[in-house]
Amino acid sequence: MTDRDATPLTPRIGEPAPDFEAETTHGILRLEDFRESWLVLFSHPADFTPVCATELIAFAGAREKLRAMRCELLGLSVDSVFSHIAWVRSLESRFAVTIDFPLVADVTGEMARRYGMLMSAESPNEPVRMTYVIDDRGIVRAFSAYPMTTGRDVGEIVRLVAALQATDAHGVATPAGWKPGEPVLAPPPRTQAMAEERAKAGGAACPDWYFCKKETS
Template identity: 65%
Template sequence: MDQNISPGISPCPPRLPRIGDPAPAFEAESTHGVLRLEDFKGSWLVFFSHPADFTPVCTTEFLAFAAIHGELRARNCELLGLSIDSIFSHIAWVRSIEEKFGTKIEFPLVADLSRQVAELYGMIMPGESKTETSRCVFVIDPKLTVRAVIYYPLTTGRNTDEILRLVDALQVTDANSVGTPANWRPGDKVIMPPPRTQDAADERVKAEGIECVDWFFCKKSL
C-alpha cells in the first residue's frame, strides 16, 4: 500500500478534462483501424461515449448521430464514439444497425476494453455504473482543446440537435468574438461583449446597427 494513503481511503482519481484544457492524447483500436487524437488535429471533433453495444437507448442515439454526421462534416467537424466493448462487438452492432434499421454508421467507434481512454476522459461514473461508460460528450476544437463537456445519465438519450447547435455556436463565437444568447440558432442575433470603459459604453449605445437594451446588453446581426 502507498505509505501516503491511509487505510480504507482510495487514492484521488486523475483530474478530468475541463473546458480550456488540452484534450488528453490517446491511441486506440476502432472500427476504422487504429486512431490517435492527433489524427483529428485541424478539424473539430465531437467525441462521445455510450454505455454498451446492443442496448436500446444507445441504438437510438447511434441512429441520431448518424443523422447529423453529414451536417457535422459540412462544419469541418468529425464524430467519434467509444465504449468499453470489444472491437468484435462494435463491428457486430454496427452491422446489426445497418441490417435492422437501414442506417449505415460511417463514423468510427473506439473499442476501449482496457478503459484507458475512458479513464483519461472521465467517462466512467462509478456511482452510476462501474462497468459502463456514461453518456459523455466532449467538443474538441482544431487545436485539440476541450471546448465543451456534457454528461447524460445512462437512462437518458442525448439531444443530437443540441450538440449540432453547440458546434455552430462555438464556431460563430470563435470567428466573430461574440457570445450567443440562450436558445440561439444560426441566423439569430448574437451578443456583443460588454464595454470595459465608460467611453466605450457611451459609444456602444449610440452605434448604428446594434440593438441595446442597456449599455452592457447589446445584440447585433452578423
C-alpha cells in the same frame, strides 16, 4: 479506494484534450488524426442496448451536418471491436442508417478514465454518456454528462458546435437557444466610454449598455 478505482478529473474547458491511441472500427486512431477538424467525442455505456442505439442512429442522422462544419464524430465504449462491428452491422440492417464514423473499443477503460467518463455511482465499469467538443487545435471547448437512462439531444450538440465556431469566427457570444443565421451578442464594453457609447446607441438591438445584438453576415 485503490489506484484502480480512482477516476481522474474530467478535462476542463480550455485545456488540451488528453492524447490517445485507440483501436477503433476504422483502425488505430490518435487525437492528432483529428487536428485539422473539430471533433465530437462521445461515450456510451454498452453495445446492443436500446438508449445507445437511438443515440448512434441520431448521430448518424447528424453526420452530414457536422461534416459540413469540419467536425468529425468518434464514439467510445468498453466493448470489443468485434462487438462494435456486429452492432453497427445490426443497426444499419434494422434501421436503414449508415454509421460511417469510428467507435473506440476501450476494453481496458483507460481512455474512458483519462476523459473522466467512468463514474462509479452510475456503473463501476461502463462509461456514462459523456460528450466532448474538441476544436481543431485539440482544445476542449465544451463537455456534458448524461446518466445511462437518458439519451442526449444530438441536435443540441450540432447547435453547440455551430455556436462555438461562430464565436471563433466573429469574436462574439451567442444567446440562449441561438441558431445559425440569428443575431449574436457583442462583447460587453470594457470601459466607461464604451458603455456610454452603447447606451447612446439604444434601439431594439441595444436595449442597455451591456446588452447589444449584432448580425454576423
